[in-house]
Amino acid sequence: MTDIPFGISVGRYRTGQAIVWAAFFLMLVALAVQILHVTGRLGFGFDTWRPVLYAYAIWGVALSAGQVIMRGDDGWRALFILPAALFTVAVVLFPTVFAIAAAFTDWNLSSAAPPRFNGLDNFRRMMSDPYFWNALFNMGFYLLAVVVQYALAFGLALLLNAEIRARKFFRVAFLLPFMLSPVAVSWMIGKSMMDFRTGPISDLMRLLGWSEPSFFTSPWIARISVATLDAWVWIPFSVILLLAGLQAIPRDLREASKIDGASGWQNFWEITFPLMMPVSITALLVRIIFQLKLADIVINTTYGGPGGATDTISSFIFREYRDRANVGYGTMMAMFYLVCIVIFLLLFLKFAEKLTHRTQGDA
Known part of the structure; x- marks a missing residue:
């Protein structure tokens, strides 16, 4: 038997257990009935999943009350965390489980047929889909662009941290792009200023000798154009983080290195x-996470074109949902991409940890 907390009677403890388990059993019954009804194995059930949500809410209230009944003051303290945990489960775990189930179905919203379990058919289709692999290749290119963005942001942060004239003005000016939505940037610059016929950037390119300045018709030029728009939006964000890190470095260290005869280059690499x-790793990690979700600029400027040359995984999944209404296949790609993201970020953090220990050990 579980140890009963001090000051709690056996009857009170068992009452709390009974309340929690009764509500949990009610939730399981509602969930089982609805699953069997949806799959056609039960003739009665609920019209929607809302009763299951109500049963989960009842179980959450019963669990919170049971904690207070069974644990006393410790139970009251648990209430500071328990509602947030239950809410997280509701908005994260349940949709994830539903998405995993949907990934193994033949489910198209444009068809009158109900969802049908099709095993690994969606996975096999994804593995043989050249457009999916093309989008995955493009994501590799856009992730490499993050490294270039980081280098540019570091240089700008060093410049804004230096004793230059009008430094406050330049700090505000460099942050202006970050205040705009990527959707606004894609229309304002990508659709307007980079327009082949009337865009001022295109006119400037003609003056510089580019006879047909089309930014979104050639595959590689289109990729570079999308990466440039993305960089224009997000470099200021990295500049903010890196500038904050630079300002936290004591000036005494740099002044001491100058007294020892270190050049500016040595001061940068060794101090x-x-x-x-640590700040650089944080900036890169946050940028990589946002970059892995890149879709808005692509959708609004090229819609994945020309011929899928600028597609990201997110924009490709979006088109699979919107244009083809293919929920099953789109969800399979989303789940596979989620697994790839988790593995990639874990490897990145492992590499970053080793690199941080090595560089700070040398310093």
Whole structure:
């Protein structure tokens, strides 16, 4: 038998257990009835999943009350965390389980047929889909562009941290692109200023010798154009983080290195860069996470074209949902991409940890 907390009677403890387990059993019954009804194995059930949600809410209230009844003051303290945990389960775990189930179905919203379990058919289709692999290749290109963005952001942060004239003005000016929505940027610059016929950027390219400045018709030029628009939006974000890190470095360290005869380049590589490694890793990690979700600029400027050359996984999944209404196949790609993201980020964090120890150890 579980140890009963001090000051709690056996009857009170068992009452709390009974309340929690009764509500949990009610939720399981509602869930089982609805699953059997949806799959056609039960003739009666609920019209929607809402009763299951109500049963989950009842179980959440019963679990919270049971904690107070069974644990006393410790139960009251648990209430500071338990509602948030239950809400997280409701908005994260349940949709994820539903998405995993949908990934193994033949489910098309444009068809009158109900969802049908099709095993690994969606996975096999994804593995042989050249457009999916093309989108995955494009994601690799856009992730490499993050490294270039980081280098540019670091240079701008060093410039804005230096004693230059009108430094406050430049700090505000460099942050202006980050205040705009990527959708607004894609229309304002991608659709207007980079327009082949009337765009001012296209006119400037003609003056510089590019006779037909079309930014979104050639595959590689289109990829670079999308990466440039994305960089224009997000480099200021990295500049903010890196500038904050630079300002946290004591000036005494750099002044001491100058007294020892270190050049500006040596000062950067031996003092500034190693001390900035934790901030740099954070900036890169956040940018990679946002980059892995890149879709809005692609959808609004090229819609994945020409011929899927600029597609990202997110934009390709969006088109699979919207244009083809293929829920099963689109969800399979989303789940596979989620697994790839988790593995990639874990490897990145492992590499970043080793790199941080190495650089700070050398420093």
